[in-house]
Amino acid sequence: MSVPSRLALVPFISVDNMMRFVLHIGVERMLVELAQEIEADFRRWEHFDKTPRVASHSEVGVIELMPASDGELYGFKYVNGHPANMHAGLQTVTAFGVLADVATGYPVLVSEMTFLTALRTAATSAMAARALAPTGAHTMAMIGNGAQSEFQALAFRAICGIEHVRLYDIDPAATRKCAANLAGSGLRIVPCATAEAAMEGAQIVTTCTADKQYATILTDNMVGAGVHINAIGGDCPGKTELHRDILLRSSIFVEYAPQTRIEGEIQQLAKDHPVTELWEVFAGRAPGRTIAQQITLFDGVGFAIEDFSALRYVHQRIKPTGFYQDLDMIADPDDPRDLYGMLMRAKALAG
Amino acid sequence: MSVPSRLALVPFISVDNMMRFVLHIGVERMLVELAQEIEADFRRWEHFDKTPRVASHSEVGVIELMPASDGELYGFKYVNGHPANMHAGLQTVTAFGVLADVATGYPVLVSEMTFLTALRTAATSAMAARALAPTGAHTMAMIGNGAQSEFQALAFRAICGIEHVRLYDIDPAATRKCAANLAGSGLRIVPCATAEAAMEGAQIVTTCTADKQYATILTDNMVGAGVHINAIGGDCPGKTELHRDILLRSSIFVEYAPQTRIEGEIQQLAKDHPVTELWEVFAGRAPGRTIAQQITLFDGVGFAIEDFSALRYVHQRIKPTGFYQDLDMIADPDDPRDLYGMLMRAKALAG
Numbered sequence: 074m075s076v077p078s079r080l081a082l083v084p085f086i087s088v089d090n091m092m093r094f095v096l097h098i099g100v101e102r103m104l105v106e107l108a109q110e111i112e113a114d115f116r117r118w119e120h121f122d123k124t125p126r127v128a129s130h131s132e133v134g135v136i137e138l139m140p141a142s143d144g145e146l147y148g149f150k151y152v153n154g155h156p157a158n159m160h161a162g163l164q165t166v167t168a169f170g171v172l173a174d175v176a177t178g179y180p181v182l183v184s185e186m187t188f189l190t191a192l193r194t195a196a197t198s199a200m201a202a203r204a205l206a207p208t209g210a211h212t213m214a215m216i217g218n219g220a221q222s223e224f225q226a227l228a229f230r231a232i233c234g235i236e237h238v239r240l241y242d243i244d245p246a247a248t249r250k251c252a253a254n255l256a257g258s259g260l261r262i263v264p265c266a267t268a269e270a271a272m273e274g275a276q277i278v279t280t281c282t283a284d285k286q287y288a289t290i291l292t293d294n295m296v297g298a299g300v301h302i303n304a305i306g307g308d309c310p311g312k313t314e315l316h317r318d319i320l321l322r323s324s325i326f327v328e329y330a331p332q333t334r335i336e337g338e339i340q341q342l343a344k345d346h347p348v349t350e351l352w353e354v355f356a357g358r359a360p361g362r363t364i365a366q367q368i369t370l371f372d373g374v375g376f377a378i379e380d381f382s383a384l385r386y387v388h389q390r391i392k393p394t395g396f397y398q399d400l401d402m403i404a405d406p407d408d409p410r411d412l413y414g415m416l417m418r419a420k421a422l423a424g
Numbered sequence: 425m426s427v428p429s430r431l432a433l434v435p436f437i438s439v440d441n442m443m444r445f446v447l448h449i450g451v452e453r454m455l456v457e458l459a460q461e462i463e464a465d466f467r468r469w470e471h472f473d474k475t476p477r478v479a480s481h482s483e484v485g486v487i488e489l490m491p492a493s494d495g496e497l498y499g500f501k502y503v504n505g506h507p508a509n510m511h512a513g514l515q516t517v518t519a520f521g522v523l524a525d526v527a528t529g530y531p532v533l534v535s536e537m538t539f540l541t542a543l544r545t546a547a548t549s550a551m552a553a554r555a556l557a558p559t560g561a562h563t564m565a566m567i568g569n570g571a572q573s574e575f576q577a578l579a580f581r582a583i584c585g586i587e588h589v590r591l592y593d594i595d596p597a598a599t600r601k602c603a604a605n606l607a608g609s610g611l612r613i614v615p616c617a618t619a620e621a622a623m624e625g626a627q628i629v630t631t632c633t634a635d636k637q638y639a640t641i642l643t644d645n646m647v648g649a650g651v652h653i654n655a656i657g658g659d660c661p662g663k664t665e666l667h668r669d670i671l672l673r674s675s676i677f678v679e680y681a682p683q684t685r686i687e688g689e690i691q692q693l694a695k696d697h698p699v700t701e702l703w704e705v706f707a708g709r710a711p712g713r714t715i716a717q718q719i720t721l722f723d724g725v726g727f728a729i730e731d732f733s734a735l736r737y738v739h740q741r742i743k744p745t746g747f748y749q750d751l752d753m754i755a756d757p758d759d760p761r762d763l764y765g766m767l768m769r770a771k772a773l774a775g
Contacts, residue, residue, distance in 0.1 A: 088755045142480045151522060158760065254765050409509065423444075423447065
């Protein structure tokens with residue numbers, strides 16, 4: 074009918090193109106580079122317009138919008154969390170996002186973010202562990218072997234130098250799937266029959282379970298001194314993975330306290346329980362791990378700035394790859410006040 | 425590389441396809457049907473999960489996310505407001521939106537919403553006027569002849585029976601553009617040299633100016649008894665169109681008071697100044713206009729439920745028209761826990 078103007082077009086990265094892009098960069102290299110981008114943004118944390126995510130809860134799940142802006146770019150992510158989806162053959166978490174130019178308000182990128190979220194979550198976890206885990210950590214226990222697990226394992230290998238990963242899931246099929254996917258990754262993978270067995274000799278424990286019903290993945294007696302816990306499965310009100318007593322023994326690090334107090338493990342604690350925001354560690358405002366016996370806990374729920382960093386990273390690199398398509402998304406009449414005239418001209422063209 | 429599954433695909437309505445759809449339905453018929461959808465949702469207002477929109481302000485404009493859900497469907501709109509865009513040949517307001525299934529969290533529609541917002545805003549204004557304007561109103565003054573103006577005029581013709589529209593804009597070129605576009609619409613159009621002249625004999629006054637700098641479009645002496653004011657240009661903090669004294673003489677109707685008190689004309693008034701939410705009128709909980717001499721004011725800022733209604737309307741009707749394209753937006757591995765395996769299989773397929 075009519076030919077869209079250049080201003081009307083917004084690059085869109087489909088799932089297929091995102092996979093091409095990730096494979097083009099390489100999974101581990103992309104995890105390393107995403108962690109660099111996120112860390113750089115955490116260092117300038119105070120520049121950002123931040124807000125806890127806007128959540129719409131239903132009985133079966135949650136739909137969230139996560140906006141962030143640094144004054145030049147604005148990004149937001151749409152993400153759902155529906156634990157029962159898996160049983161219907163659907164993803165528990167799917168996501169897409171948009172990056173926009175603050176000066177004009179025009180979107181500059183629309184992207185799938187299911188893959189990108191898995192990558193940025195793993196990059197953030199490993200970035201936190203690099204600052205918090207004990208020196209020389211080489212073994213990680215991974216409790217929960219679902220969609221996040223391989224990305225976590227590869228990020229901890231690439232960013233923290235982890236060599237051994239000990240797997241446990243209440244469903245042995247998930248463990249088999251994870252072990253098979255990580256064969257050939259360079260990691261030594263050990264499937265375990267219990268969570269306790271998975272934690273033997275581990276300096277880092279990652280919990281990434283999805284289901285609301287398994288509320289306590291780790292009990293207090295399972296966690297020894299000096300361990301770093303990377304708890305990323307508890308990320309909505311009522312959903313936690315760790316027994317409260319573990320929290321009371323831990324130095325707790327969070328992304329953005331106002332959001333984590335609602336969604337994270339620390340919803341089990343008093344509202345004024347001391348926590349450190351991770352950016353403070355990277356900006357040199359607060360210490361990370363200080364002594365060997367310390368239990369450090371990253372209570373990760375995912376924050377909008379991580380998505381912002383990931384969208385910007387992709388936006389900066391996508392054009393030369395060609396792994397995108399242009400969407401005719403912005404109505405752009407010749408005279409900006411003549412939106413109706415644009416419609417009438419389209420009618421005339423259609424005859 | 426890989427063929428997306430059926431679940432991965434989300435229908436997308438481009439600007440071009442939205443124009444085809446609007447022309448297929450017919451502008452006035454679509455305005456009437458949108459007003460019916462919006463009124464039906466206003467009647468069941470209390471069913472909705474409501475939140476004031478989430479705004480990110482900068483010196484040059486605002487980017488907003490506007491979510492709403494009725495428990496079955498969830499919708500949100502991304503919309504910017506950048507008054508200086510016009511001088512750079514860009515739209516002041518552009519928008520797109522998403523409708524999703526609450527049960528799964530999966531998006532079911534992505535759509536341009538610059539056109540759809542113009543249509544739903546006009547439908548909402550005319551719907552409000554049908555309940556609030558004096559009986560037998562036939563003449564409307566329209567102050568501000570920008571991108572919204574033709575849609576407003578056509579909605580008031582189709583929904584309220586307006587026959588005469590008197591135009592005024594500080595820029596005569598805008599008035600000429602609006603008058604030319606409305607020639608042949610069946611409306612009698614009268615371009616006027618001043619705002620005062622435009623208001624002669626008008627029972628309804630619509631103010632739809634975009635620029636923050638023209639703060640007072642209507643002064644108190646311009647507004648006589650019995651008039652209905654449809655004020656839709658003031659829609660962000662610091663941006664108003666009416667002198668405060670007019671507000672003090674008016675019965676004020678708003679969409680959602682917590683949002684309008686921040687963004688609307690009533691930001692000039694005390695926080696507890698009485699206002700009526702429009703849904704209360706349609707649900708029979710509050711009166712509309714009660715006496716002929718009353719000045720009624722619809723302080724319209726645009727609310728998320730109107731976008732929700734509009735997205736649902738389009739979603740219900742788009743499939744048979746074919747005016748959409750499928751986007752591969754949702755990563756959908758065969759085993760929902762095997763997101764990483766999906767990537768590896770894509771790699772294998774690519775050789």
